[in-house]
Amino acid sequence: MPNLIIRPDWHLPESRVTQVSAYRNRRKFLRELGLAGGGLLAASGPLERDALAADAKKFYPAKRNIAFSPDLPLSKEKIFTTYNNFYEFSTDKEAVVDRVDKFVIAPWPVKIHGLCEKPLTLDAQELAAEFGLEERVYRFRCVEAWSAVVPWTGFELRKLLAKVQPKAEAKFVKFVTANRPDQMPGINRLRGYPWPYTEGLRIEEALHPLTMLVTGVYGKPLPKQNGAPIRLVVPWKYGYKSGKSLVEIELTDKQPKTLWETLSPEEYPFESNVDPAVPHARWSQATERVVDTGDRIRTLPLNGYAAQVGGLYKK
Numbered sequence: 001m002p003n004l005i006i007r008p009d010w011h012l013p014e015s016r017v018t019q020v021s022a023y024r025n026r027r028k029f030l031r032e033l034g035l036a037g038g039g040l041l042a043a044s045g046p047l048e049r050d051a052l053a054a055d056a057k058k059f060y061p062a063k064r065n066i067a068f069s070p071d072l073p074l075s076k077e078k079i080f081t082t083y084n085n086f087y088e089f090s091t092d093k094e095a096v097v098d099r100v101d102k103f104v105i106a107p108w109p110v111k112i113h114g115l116c117e118k119p120l121t122l123d124a125q126e127l128a129a130e131f132g133l134e135e136r137v138y139r140f141r142c143v144e145a146w147s148a149v150v151p152w153t154g155f156e157l158r159k160l161l162a163k164v165q166p167k168a169e170a171k172f173v174k175f176v177t178a179n180r181p182d183q184m185p186g187i188n189r190l191r192g193y194p195w196p197y198t199e200g201l202r203i204e205e206a207l208h209p210l211t212m213l214v215t216g217v218y219g220k221p222l223p224k225q226n227g228a229p230i231r232l233v234v235p236w237k238y239g240y241k242s243g244k245s246l247v248e249i250e251l252t253d254k255q256p257k258t259l260w261e262t263l264s265p266e267e268y269p270f271e272s273n274v275d276p277a278v279p280h281a282r283w284s285q286a287t288e289r290v291v292d293t294g295d296r297i298r299t300l301p302l303n304g305y306a307a308q309v310g311g312l313y314k315k
């Protein structure tokens with residue numbers, strides 16, 4: 001077990017996690033001073049900026065898929081894109097957006113390999129043309145007991161998996177995210193963490209139509225702080241299962257060891273489905289705080305997706 005030098009925010013009771021009103025005031029102040037970092041177009045160089053801008057023009061906004069988009073009020077873009085868990089940059093949610101400027105997201109090869117017939121490496125910018133993009137409105141529930149309703153843009157992971165043709169022995173999918181200490185200042189501050197941030201799903205979960213590879217949000221390409229250029233979104237699981245800035249997707253016959261499971265297996269087990277009946281070791285999961293309104297609402301089993309995914313967990 002690695003040395004936990006800095007305890008993550010998740011180890012705080014939910015009541016002690018920064019209140020949105022407090023960080024908004026601070027960000028407003030920084031913006032007025034011109035100090036707050038930008039999102040999407042705060043790129044590192046002109047080439048990266050041009051590539052992203054061309055992409056944005058061509059593929060966004062994508063058409064909303066109504067069948068997968070319940071009629072729920074969306075969380076405010078400004079809040080969802082400035083209140084981030086991305087430990088490679090900072091453990092302070094409000095600071096992540098100010099630390100992403102040096103993170104280079106184009107070019108971005110993604111390797112899909114392991115137990116499959118046709119392994120493949122694709123650049124993140126090729127994905128939209130290859131698989132098509134659509135928008136879906138999903139509930140998003142963090143293990144810290146805050147939640148949001150988010151319009152993601154992306155495509156079903158199963159489309160990519162079909163292309164590489166998993167072998168029958170492939171029982172799990174491992175997701176590996178970027179590990180660039182020179183561009184991600186949080187990594188060296190959490191030296192005891194088993195970087196890279198790694199996550200995993202059972203193959204049936206990965207093949208479920210709700211499981212998305214996401215390249216955009218709120219009708220635009222993903223901002224860096226939300227996991228550009230490509231991340232996973234699994235809406236019935238706690239948010240930490242949705243790895244950001246993916247570089248590798250591996251089909252495997254062994255259950256992958258995830259970063260959080262390695263650090264604290266009782267608190268962050270591999271499956272990690274949203275379940276209001278199972279409290280976290282240090283707080284209840286029965287309710288959640290809506291990130292932009294502050295309303296407290298009841299948490300739904302499987303985050304409201306029981307009808308779609310309940311069958312995966314029938315004993």
Ligand code: MTE
Nearest residue numbers: 084085086087142177197239240242243244
């Ligand atoms: N992916 C990486 N690479 N690093 C992280 O720290 N945090 C996870 C998940 N993916 C994380 C990550 C957690 S705890 C949550 S709740 C979501 O990203 C937050 O996504 P958001 O910032 O887009 O809301």
